[in-house]
Amino acid sequence: xxxxxxxxxxxxxxxxxxxxxxxxxxxxxxxxxxxxxxxxxxxxxxxxxxxxxxxxxxxxxxxxxxxxxxxxxxxxxxxxxxxxxxxxxxxxxxxxxxxxxxxxxxxxxxxxxxxxxxxxxxxxxxxxxxxxxxxxxxxxxxxxxxxxxxxxxxxxxxxxxxxxxxxxxxxxxxxxxxxxxxxxxxxxxxxxxxxxxxxxxxx
Numbered sequence: 001x002x003x004x005x006x007x008x009x010x011x012x013x014x015x016x017x018x019x020x021x022x023x024x025x026x027x028x029x030x031x032x033x034x035x036x037x038x039x040x041x042x043x044x045x046x047x048x049x050x051x052x053x054x055x056x057x058x059x060x061x062x063x064x065x066x067x068x069x070x071x072x073x074x075x076x077x078x079x080x081x082x083x084x085x086x087x088x089x090x091x092x093x094x095x096x097x098x099x100x101x102x103x104x105x106x107x108x109x110x111x112x113x114x115x116x117x118x119x120x121x122x123x124x125x126x127x128x129x130x131x132x133x134x135x136x137x138x139x140x141x142x143x144x145x146x147x148x149x150x151x152x153x154x155x156x157x158x159x160x161x162x163x164x165x166x167x168x169x170x171x172x173x174x175x176x177x178x179x180x181x182x183x184x185x186x187x188x189x190x191x192x193x194x195x196x197x198x199x200x201x202x203x
Contacts, residue, residue: 003181003199005157006098008129009166010109013186014091015084015123019046022079026072040066041076050110052139080115084122090189092125094196099128103201107132108151108164110142110171131155142166143174152178163199165192 011017019041020033027033037043040062049058055077063070099105106129109116113136120126133151140147152159163182164175175183184195196202 001158001161001181003161003163003201005104005106005155005162006201007106007108007151007157007162007164008095009164009168009171009186010107010111010119010126011084012167013088013165014095014107014126015087015119017084019076019083021085022075022082023072026075026079036069036072040069041073046076047110047141049112049115050135051141052113052136055112055114077115081118081122084119087123087125088189091186091192094189094193094202096125096128098196098201101202104157105129106151106155106157108142108147109133110135112136142168142171143177145174145178148175148178148180152180163201 008014019037023033023036027036045058045062049055059073059077062073066073095105107126109132111119111134113134116134116136131154133147133154135141135147138147138150140150148159151157152162159179160181162180163184164172164180165184165186166172166175167186169185172183172185182199184192186192193202
C-alpha cells in the first residue's frame with residue numbers, strides 16, 4: 001500500500017535537544033554533571049513530565065531526595081529553552097517540503113505540555129502540520145502501543161499507509177508493533193532524505 005500519511009517525532013528530529021547545554025555552565029565538572037543526570041535529573045525522571053506529571057511535583061520529589069541539589073533541580077525547567085537552541089535545518093526543509101507538496105503530515109511526540117507550548121512559540125514551523133499528539137497532554141507515551149493507536153484514530157490515519165520518523169529506536173519499534181507501514185530510525189537529515197526518496201515521497 002502506498003504511503004499516504006507521514007508522522008514526525010520532534011525532539012532530535014526537527015529541533016535540537018541537549019540538556020547538557022545549560023548544565024555545562026551550572027555544573028562545570030564533567031563527572032559531577034554526569035552523576036547529576038544519572039542519579040538526579042535522569043532521563044526516566046524527565047520522561048514522567050512527558051507523560052503528564054506536573055513540574056512542581058517532579059521538582060518536589062527530587063528535592064526531597066536530594067536537598068543539596070535543589071537549585072540545580074529547579075534549573076532544569078528554568079533553563080529549558082537553552083536545551084533546544086535551534087532547529088535541525090535539513091530535517092525542517094524536508095518536513096516543510098512534504099507539507100508544501102500536499103502530503104498529509106502530522107507530529108507524534110513525547111513532550112511535556114507546557115514546554116511544547118513554548119517550543120511552538122520558538123519554532124513556528126511546528127504549527128504547520130495538520131495536527132500533533134503531545135504525550136504530556138494525553139497521558140500516553142511512546143513506545144506504548146496506545147499512543148500510536150490514539151494518534152492514528154484522532155487524525156484518521158490508516159496505519160498500513162503511515163510512515164513514522166523518530167530518533168529513538170524503541171519508539172520506531174513501537175510504531176512497527178502498532179502496525180504502522182514504515183518506521184524510520186532518524187540519524188540525520190541526509191539519510192532521511194534518501195529514505196523518503198526510496199518511498200517515493202520526495203523527488
